[in-house]
Amino acid sequence: MELRQQMEEVLRGHNADYVEIRVEETESTHLSYRGKDFEEIGRTVDLGGCVRAAYKGGWGFVSFNNLAGLEEKVEMAVRQARLVGKETTQLAPVPVVVDVVPLAHKRDLLSVPLADKKRLMDEYIDVAWSRSPKIQTTNAAYGDGRRQVTFANNEGTFITQERSRVTVRVQVLARENGNVQQSRAAFSSMSDYDAMVGRHAEVADAADRAVALLAAQPVTGGEYTVICDPKLAAVFAHEAFGHLSEGDNVYENERLREIMVLGRRFGGVHLNIADGADVAGQPGSFKYDDEGTPSRKTYLIKEGVLVGRLHSRETAGKMGEAATGNARAQSYRHQPIVRMTNTCIEGANSSFEEMLADTKLGIFCKDWYGGQTTHEQFAFGCAEAWMIRDGKLAEPLRGTTLSGNLFSTLQNIDLIGCDFEWTESGGNCGKGGQTAPVGQGSPYIRIQKAVVGGK
Numbered sequence: 001m002e003l004r005q006q007m008e009e010v011l012r013g014h015n016a017d018y019v020e021i022r023v024e025e026t027e028s029t030h031l032s033y034r035g036k037d038f039e040e041i042g043r044t045v046d047l048g049g050c051v052r053a054a055y056k057g058g059w060g061f062v063s064f065n066n067l068a069g070l071e072e073k074v075e076m077a078v079r080q081a082r083l084v085g086k087e088t089t090q091l092a093p094v095p096v097v098v099d100v101v102p103l104a105h106k107r108d109l110l111s112v113p114l115a116d117k118k119r120l121m122d123e124y125i126d127v128a129w130s131r132s133p134k135i136q137t138t139n140a141a142y143g144d145g146r147r148q149v150t151f152a153n154n155e156g157t158f159i160t161q162e163r164s165r166v167t168v169r170v171q172v173l174a175r176e177n178g179n180v181q182q183s184r185a186a187f188s189s190m191s192d193y194d195a196m197v198g199r200h201a202e203v204a205d206a207a208d209r210a211v212a213l214l215a216a217q218p219v220t221g222g223e224y225t226v227i228c229d230p231k232l233a234a235v236f237a238h239e240a241f242g243h244l245s246e247g248d249n250v251y252e253n254e255r256l257r258e259i260m261v262l263g264r265r266f267g268g269v270h271l272n273i274a275d276g277a278d279v280a281g282q283p284g285s286f287k288y289d290d291e292g293t294p295s296r297k298t299y300l301i302k303e304g305v306l307v308g309r310l311h312s313r314e315t316a317g318k319m320g321e322a323a324t325g326n327a328r329a330q331s332y333r334h335q336p337i338v339r340m341t342n343t344c345i346e347g348a349n350s351s352f353e354e355m356l357a358d359t360k361l362g363i364f365c366k367d368w369y370g371g372q373t374t375h376e377q378f379a380f381g382c383a384e385a386w387m388i389r390d391g392k393l394a395e396p397l398r399g400t401t402l403s404g405n406l407f408s409t410l411q412n413i414d415l416i417g418c419d420f421e422w423t424e425s426g427g428n429c430g431k432g433g434q435t436a437p438v439g440q441g442s443p444y445i446r447i448q449k450a451v452v453g454g455k
Contacts, residue, residue, distance in 0.1 A: 003023065003067075003150060004150075004152070004158055006067075006070060007021050007023070007070070007150070007152040007158070008152060008158065009071075010070050010071040010074050011074065011152060011153065011154045012154070014053070014074065014075070014078045014154070015055075015078065015082070016053045016054060016055045016078045016081055016082070016154075017054045017055050017056070017089035017091075018053065018054040018089060018091060018153065018154065018155075019051070019052070019053045019054075019074060019077070019078065019153065019154045020051070020052050020053075020151065020152065020153035020154070020291070020292070021049060021050070021051050021070070021074070021151070021152050021153075022049055022050050022052075022149060022150070022151050022290065022329070022332055023047075023048075023049035023067070023149070023150045023151075023332070024046070024047070024048055024049060024147060024148065024149050024150075024331060024332045025046070025047050025147070025148045026044070026045070026046045026047075026145060026146065026147045026148075026331075027043075027044070027045050027046075027110055027145065027146050028043070028044045028143065028144065028145035028146075029042070029043050029044075029109075029110070029114065029117065029142075029143065029144050029145070030042050030044075030141065030142065030143045030144075031117060031118060031121055031141065031142040031143075032140070032141045032142075033121065033125055033138065033139065033140040033141070034137075034139060035137045035138060035139075036125060036129060036138070038118070038122075041114065041118070043114070046065075046331075047065060047067075048063065048064060048065035048331075048332040048333070049063070049064055049065075049067065049070075049332050050062060050063040050064070050332045050333070050334075050335075051070075051073050051074050051076075051077040052077060052335060052336075053074070053077040053078045053080070053081040054081055054085070054089045054091070055078065055081040055082045055085040055089065056082075056085030056086055056087055056088060056089060057085050057086065057087035057088050057089050057090070058080075058081045058082070058083070058084035058085030058086065058087075059080075059081055059084070059335070060076070060077035060078060060079065060080025060081035060082075060083075060084075061077060061080070061335050062074075062076050062077045062080070063332055063333050090314065090317035090318050091313040091314055091317045092311070092313045092314075092316035092317040092321070092322060092323040093323075094291075094292065094293045094294070094313060094323050095294065096155055096156040096157050097157050097158075097159055097288065097292060097294065098156075098157070098158050098159070099158075099159050099160075099161075099287070099288070100159075100160045100161070101159070101160070101161035101162065101286075101287045101288070102162055103146065103148075103162035103163065103164055104191060105164060105191040105192060106191050106192035106194065107192050107193045107194050108193070109144040109145075109146065109164055109166045109193050110144070110146055112193050117142055117144075120142075120168075120196065120197060121140060121142050121168070123200065124140065124168070124170050124185075124199070124200065124203045125138060125140055125170070127200050127203045127204050127207070128140075128170055128172050128203050128204070128206070128207045129207075130204075131204055131207035131208055131211065132174065132207065132208075132211045134174045134175060134176050134211050134214065135172060135173070135174055135207060135210070135211070136173045136174060136175035136180065137173050138170060138171060138172050138173070139170075139171045139173075140168075140169060140170045140171065141167075141168075141169050142166075142167070142168050142196075143166070143167050144164070144165065144166040144167070144193070145164065145165060145166075146162065146163070146164040147162065147163050147164070148160065148161070148162045149161055149162075149163075149290070151288070151290070151291075151292050153292060157292040159288050159292055161286065161287055161288060163190070163286060164190060164191065165188060165189070165190050165283060165437060166188060166189050166192075166193055166195075166196055167186070167187070167188040167425070168185075168186065168187055168188070168196050168199070169184065169185070169186045169425070170184060170185045170186075170203050170206060171183075171184040171206075172184065172185075172203075172206050172207045172210045173210060174207075174210040174211045174213070174214055175214075176214045179214055181210050181211075181213035181214050181216075181398060182210055182213075182369070182383075183206045183207070183209035183210040183213065183383065183384075184206050184383075185199065185202045185203045185205070185206040186424075186425035187199055187202070187424050187425055188283065188424060188425055189281075190281050190282070190283065190285065191281065209384065212396065213384065213396065213398050215396070216395070216396040216397050216398035217395065217396075217397060217398065218397065218398055218399045218400075218454040218455040219363065219385065219387070219397045219399075219400050219452060219454035219455070220454060220455060221452060221453045221454045221455065222451075222452060223449045223450065223451060223452070224361070224362050224363045224450055224452050225359050225361070225362035225363075225388075225446065225447070225448055225449075225450070226362060226363050226364075226365055226402060226446070226447045226450035226452065227352070227355050227356065227359065227362065227363070227364045227365070227388070227444060227445070227446050227447075228365050228402075228442075228444065228445050228446075228447065229364075229365065229366040229367065229444060230417075230419070230420070230421045230423065230441070230442045230443055230444060231366070231367045231368060231423050231440075231442075232365050232366065232367060232368045232380065232382065232402070233345055233442035233443070233444065233445045234343070234344065234345065234422075234423050234440035234441050234442040235368050235371070235380065235423075235440060236378070236380065236402075236409075236442075237273055237343055237344065237345045237440070237442060238340060238343045238429070238438065238440050239371060239373050239378065239380070240373055240376075240378040240406045240409075241273060241300070241301075241406060241410070242273075242275065242300075242310075242340045242343045243340070243373065243431070244256060244259075244260060244375070244376070244406070245260070245275070245300045245308075245309045245310055245340075246309070246310050246326070246338040246339070246340070246431075247309050247310055247311040247312065247315030247316065247319060247321075247326075247338050248312070248315050248337060248338045249338075250309060250315075250319075251315050251318055251319055255375070256375070259376070259407075260306060260309065261306065262306055262307060262308070262309075263305060263306065263307075264305070264306045265304055265305050265306075266301055266304060266305070266306055266407060266410045266411070267301065267304040267410040267411055267413055268304050268411075268413065268414070269303045269304050270303075270304070270348045270349075270413075270415075270416050271301055271303070271304045271345070271410065271413060271416065272299065272301060272302055272303065272345070272346040273299070273300045273301040273343070273344070273345055273346070274297055274298060274299045274300060274343070274344055274346060275297075275298050275300060275310055275324075275326070275340050275341055275342065275343045275344075276295060276296055276297035276298055276325075276341060276342060277289070277295035277296075277325055277326075277341035277342060278295045278296055278297055279342045279422075279439065282341075282342045282422060282439030282441075283342070283427070283437035283438055283439045284340065284341035284342040284343075284436070284437055284438040284439040285341070285342060285439065286341075288325070289325045289326060289327045289328055289336070290327050290328050290329045290336040291312060291313050291323075291327040291336055293313060293323045293324075293325040293327065294325055295325040295341070296324060296325055298310060298324045298326075301410075308324075309321070309324075310324050310326040310338055310339075310340060311323050311324045311326060311327075311338060312326065312327035312336060312337070312338050313327065315338055325341075326338050326339055326340065326341060327339075328341075328434075328436050329434065330434035330435055330436060334433075334434050337431065337432050337434065339429065339431060339434075339436050339438075340429060340438055341438065341439065342422075342438065342439030342440070342441065343438065343439070343440055343441075344420070344422070344439075344440065344441035344442055345416065345441070345442040345443065345445065346416075346420065347416065347417060347418050347419065347420035347443040348415075348416035348417065348418060348443070349416075349418050350415040350416060350417050350418060350444075350446075351417060351418060351419065351444075352417060352419060352444045354415075355415050355417070355444060355446045356388060356391055356392070356393070357391040358391065358415075359388045359391060359446070360388075360389075360390060360391065361387075361388065361389060361390075362387075362388040363385055363386070363387060363388060363397065363400065363450075363452055364385060364386045364387075364388055364393060365382040365384075365385045365400060365402055366382065366383060366384040366385065367382070367383035367384060368380050368381060368382060368383055369381040369382070369383050373406075376405055376406040376407055377403075377404075377405060377406070378403060378404065378406055378409075379401055379402070379403035379453075380401065380402050380403070381400070381401050382400040382401065382402060384396070385397040385398075385400040397454065399454055399455070400452060400453070400454055401452065401453035401454070402450060402451070402452060402453075403451050403452075403453060404450060404451040408449075409447060409450065412447050412448045412449050412450065413445050413446070413447050414446055414447075414448050415445065415446040416443060416444075416445050416446075417443030417444035417445065418443060419443045419444060420441060420442065420443040421441060421442075421443070422439055422440070422441040423439070423440045423441060427440060
């Protein structure tokens, strides 16, 4: 019996409000290095699935790695849901869809021999170490994977879609007299192994930046006018604001519901923040989420005003809003939860050169290393930074952090660039014990009265 027929047959006739099945086939490769040593290589193939059922607001969930006895697994999930359901199942309506979304790739990641992948990484490690005797160590990793997901529910939706991704990361640490600094090169592609090839100059540049930071001085902490490059600005949008816009976080937190009121002004008319999986070639891109909801662009802030948030079918149903296609699961072992996809600050009309020339005293922050958010409070480490004096970049800085209150910081964004870009390396976002690939984009932005930490 073909998979579609099998899934549709076992979905019929259950005493539940809603039932879905997700079956996944994955293949992946990873290589890792510590210093000059090749530490680990692996190839993984996995097949599994899960059933999720809802009854009177209660959910049952069963995962498995054998398709045999699928009907019994559905019945088990339904029994679980009926044990806990005591209220009302509220799921926002979505279209019934039957679709196949094939993988569109330029060069198949899994067709490349492992030896070629290792040879490429060996070259990048050699380049990093060759740049200076001050290089203390490197950490590097290569990863690729392909995932095919087949989804069906008792409403009639049946979808098969494939996605892939390849990533390369080389982190370089330099040391001099107890002073340790770091930099990195990271790149990724959703469709083409060859996009990872020939990036030696970027690895060399990362090593050179780590060495150059050894001579940089710490900044004196205080309030400054700060210009953020697209990478740091994009992470700010994702971490500081994106998570506050996820429907489950808002619904479950009374204080957030009081703060994140639709129609509230958060910034100037030049500020637009959006999220959506319908962007070609980004890590968080897909046609349908893990509940079968079509992807779409959702404005979170439009012309400075909060106009939307991100939803699964359940959070949308409970809050009386539309499902946005943001229910995502790390794998068949996990239930879908509300996640960002590709989050961005949209471009406006200033250039970096104009921002710089208009800043008498300030700091230019580039890229980021680590950070944390607690509701509206945030803190990020800047990978690189320079003082701005009389409209020009001056001395380099190290150990620079950017922190503050999200809402006042949004209000203090006075210039937004016209030079929008997606961060090529993308990233993985963690939430609820799961990780998911996400895209992040922004132009340069300028913030007045930003809190900068240093010495």
